[in-house]
Amino acid sequence: xxxxxxxxxxxxxxxxxxxxxxxxxxxxxxxxxxxxxxxxxxxxxxxxxxxxxxxxxxxxxxxxxxxxxxxxxxxxxxxxxxxxxxxxxxxxxxxxxxxxxxxxxxxxxxxxxxxxxxxxxxxxxxxxxxxxxxxxxxxxxxxxxxxxxxxxxxxxxxxxxxxxxxxxxxxxxxxx
Amino acid sequence: xxxxxxxxxxxxxxxxxxxxxxxxxxxxxxxxxxxxxxxxxxxxxxxxxxxxxxxxxxxxxxxxxxxxxxxxxxxxxxxxxxxxxxxxxxxxxxxxxxxxxxxxxxxxxxxxxxxxxxxxxxxxxxxxxxxxxxxxxxxxxxxxxxxxxxxxxxxxxxxxxxxxxxxxxxxxxxxx
DNA sequence: TGTACATCAGTGAACGCGCGTTCACTGATGTAC
DNA sequence: TGTACATCAGTGAACGCGCGTTCACTGATGTAC
Numbered sequence: 273x274x275x276x277x278x279x280x281x282x283x284x285x286x287x288x289x290x291x292x293x294x295x296x297x298x299x300x301x302x303x304x305x306x307x308x309x310x311x312x313x314x315x316x317x318x319x320x321x322x323x324x325x326x327x328x329x330x331x332x333x334x335x336x337x338x339x340x341x342x343x344x345x346x347x348x349x350x351x352x353x354x355x356x357x358x359x360x361x362x363x364x365x366x367x368x369x370x371x372x373x374x375x376x377x378x379x380x381x382x383x384x385x386x387x388x389x390x391x392x393x394x395x396x397x398x399x400x401x402x403x404x405x406x407x408x409x410x411x412x413x414x415x416x417x418x419x420x421x422x423x424x425x426x427x428x429x430x431x432x433x434x435x436x437x438x439x440x441x442x443x444x445x446x447x448x
Numbered sequence: 449x450x451x452x453x454x455x456x457x458x459x460x461x462x463x464x465x466x467x468x469x470x471x472x473x474x475x476x477x478x479x480x481x482x483x484x485x486x487x488x489x490x491x492x493x494x495x496x497x498x499x500x501x502x503x504x505x506x507x508x509x510x511x512x513x514x515x516x517x518x519x520x521x522x523x524x525x526x527x528x529x530x531x532x533x534x535x536x537x538x539x540x541x542x543x544x545x546x547x548x549x550x551x552x553x554x555x556x557x558x559x560x561x562x563x564x565x566x567x568x569x570x571x572x573x574x575x576x577x578x579x580x581x582x583x584x585x586x587x588x589x590x591x592x593x594x595x596x597x598x599x600x601x602x603x604x605x606x607x608x609x610x611x612x613x614x615x616x617x618x619x620x621x622x623x624x
Numbered sequence: 625t626g627t628a629c630a631t632c633a634g635t636g637a638a639c640g641c642g643c644g645t646t647c648a649c650t651g652a653t654g655t656a657c
Numbered sequence: 658t659g660t661a662c663a664t665c666a667g668t669g670a671a672c673g674c675g676c677g678t679t680c681a682c683t684g685a686t687g688t689a690c
Contacts, residue, residue: 275650275651275652275653275665275666275667275668276651276652276653276665276666276667277666277667280666280667295474295550296474298471298472298474298475299474301642301643301644302643302644302645303642303643303644304642304643311667311668312667312668312669313643313644313668313669314645314646314647314667314668314669315666315667315668317644317645317646318665318666318667319666322644322645323644323645371601373601373602374471407618407619407621407622408622410595410604410615410619411591411595411619411622411623413594413598413604414590414591414592414594414595414598414604414619415587415590415591415594416590416594417594417597417598418589418590418591418592418593418594418595418596418597419586419590419594420594421593421594421597422589422590422593425547425549426549428586428589428590439586442583443583443586443587443590445583446583446584446587446623447587447622451632451633451634451635451683451684451685451686452632452633452634452684452685452686453633453634456633456634477675477676477677478676478677478678479675479676479677480675480676487634487635488634488635488636489635489636489676489677490634490635490636490678490679490680491633491634491635493677493678493679494632494633494634495633498677498678499677499678
């Protein structure tokens with residue numbers, strides 16, 4: 273085993289995401305991640321300090337990616353909703369860690385900033401769409417969030433021959 | 449400690465639900481449940497065989513309760529949705545176990561039956577509301593499910609002075 | 625009413641395991657001169 | 658170009674812990690006669 277891996281930090285985050293996709297964030301084990309990355313079990317500590325540090329880094333990256341995705345679709349709330357659903361289904365493990373309360377260093381500055389950026393975009397889009405009616409905005413958020421979790425949890429799947437994007441588009445089209 | 453507890457089975461399920469409410473179903477520990485119930489750590493085995501057995505029993509009870517709640521509101525889809533949201537927020541730990549895949553004896557006959565009953569009611573209500581349009585039915589389900597998870601995860605809360613029921617009612621009213 | 629006995633419900637010690645974290649270490653790399 | 662040295666990145670042994678499960682056991686209950 274080489275002493276200098278190249279980009280172990282990246283490799284550990286990627287294998288952690290694989291593990292999360294399989295067993296969920298609560299069951300994540302540092303030693304398992306190290307095994308998957310083919311590295312000694314103490315190596316991750318060097319990059320993330322501890323388990324919470326690893327999960328915090330993943331959550332921060334997830335919110336940043338979501339922010340980036342939303343940023344490309346600020347024009348219409350329907351498109352914002354589609355982007356939300358596509359992010360969740362495209363990054364189910366990130367999505368799971370982002371929603372895992374208590375596993376993450378809540379006060380972490382980078383995490384808070386990334387969360388805020390994505391949250392602001394969502395709120396702004398919802399407000400513009402609903403012309404200030406908070407119920408309509410909440411209904412829209414609930415719908416895209418609900419569709420995301422149903423898809424991620426495997427309780428709903430697109431028809432064969434169709435895909436997540438067009439499913440999301442037709443569902444958000446059903447909004448008042 | 450009395451050798452005959454009275455209704456230890458019930459007590460263990462209740463304390464397990466408390467533990468799930470605090471730390472989620474994946475982190476549930478049999479020994480912790482026994483400690484909370486003030487009983488030796490081997491006692492739960494006697495009633496549930498093993499950890500999976502306990503979670504399966506909880507999930508089965510959850511689906512049964514949801515089925516009962518939906519049964520009272522078969523008339524309108526809006527009311528069905530409200531009942532769904534009220535069940536989720538009223539029984540957040542059950543709701544979490546019911547959505548926890550892999551922690552439960554999937555093939556368990558009682559569990560499958562309870563799931564099917566609740567699922568059929570939901571589908572029937574959605575179909576009647578949407579007059580056969582599957583997209584509208586999915587949009588409705590996604591909305592009530594999404595609102596439920598947002599409330600349960602604490603990402604949304606009713607305005608002070610309002611409550612979950614009227615929030616759910618106004619959101620479901622926003623459906624095409 | 626009394627007693628023997630089967631069954632039920634819970635105890636507590638023991639097992640082996642995987643975990644997170646700490647620690648002294650060692651090999652690889654890059655920089656100063 | 659060569660060499661000394663600081664720093665970086667990963668190793669592997671060790672720790673103490675909580676876990677799920679098993680086991681022989683014991684006390685409580687209910688039933689047959």
